[in-house]
Amino acid sequence: MTLTESAAWTPSAPAPAVALGVDDRIVAAALVCISRWGLAKTTLDDVARQAQCSRATVYRAFPGGKDALVQSVAQGEVARVAAAVTGRFAGADTLADLLTAGLAEAARQLVRHPALAFVVAHEPEAIVPWLAFERGEELLAFATSLAAPHLGRFLPSAEARRAAEWAARVLLSFCVCPASGVDLTDDASARSVVTTFLLPGLAPDR
């Protein structure tokens, strides 16, 4: 069982809960367990203990067992990261600000994500298929659909779609394989990449 077999990249937008329901508590507990022990070693017992509920409750909430639970965790995290990034788009007054804020926030979310960090370090085979070829295409398409409407504030729609995919490529490359001299989690470094390489290739009035 891996993320790659179960995760769908369409984030379901969960309704904001005032108090965490039992499903949410179990998902949150599973996320903690994965950060600590990884995907392979996390058991439903661990999750139940972490969520302070019984195994039976976990099974009732996730009849599909661990696969279904991991899928919910992945969807929840994708939705949360997407919301954090698009939240930063809203405050941007220029194209440069929007690209910079989006790249830096996305980089921070990805690089500082404890569960993702564990999986990348110890179970890379669960995540790497998303980086290239068939699933790499899906990931780029997802990132494009997420960012393009916001870029559309400053660019014609075709150009906005192109810019969104381009920024996603830059983000993934520098997060997956860090370079000396570029740190996208740092606003100044992200801005330098945006103004040096991206802006000259974008035509607001095309």
Place this chain on the structure above:
Amino acid sequence: MTGDLRDHILEGTYACIARHGMAKTTVEDVARQANISRATVYRYFPGGKEQLLRDTVTWEASRFFEQLAAATAGAADFATLLEEALLFAHRAVGEHEVLQKMLQTEPATLLSRLTIGGDRLVRLIKAWLAPHLVSARLRPGVTVESAGEYLARMMLSFIGAQGQWDLTDRAQVAMLVRTEFLAGILESSP
């Protein structure tokens, strides 16, 4: 001489992977394929199977980029060189039988080696681009180092996924190179 034997072992590993896949290939298979003892394989690759797989992926990637460099050697200018490289790489990846077989049967095994060795791929492409960048007129604030780093990553990204572009269409590729690859790098567009 030692370099030759190392290459010979990598070649043997590649043949085994092509036949059995990465998961099923053993050090024993590689030794038999290369006509040497297991001890000799371990002398050159103390990390055993894992090192063999990783180094074979890098070795094949190096051969791939050598072919790419050869195929684009006659390009008239830097933009044309990048266009030819993208067209060639996209086609060659699609036609690479062993790579395509791995992507069907064991994508995670292959891709974890490719991305773990990602910095080596970036260095390979940077080394290929560096002489071209040295003789190019770069925009203020852009260096051979920073341009090479950026272009290598863009190249790898597009080899891995073409996204909304059609990398078999020369006109689209030319447009892509002019905008996303070089607009920020070259002083004046060719």
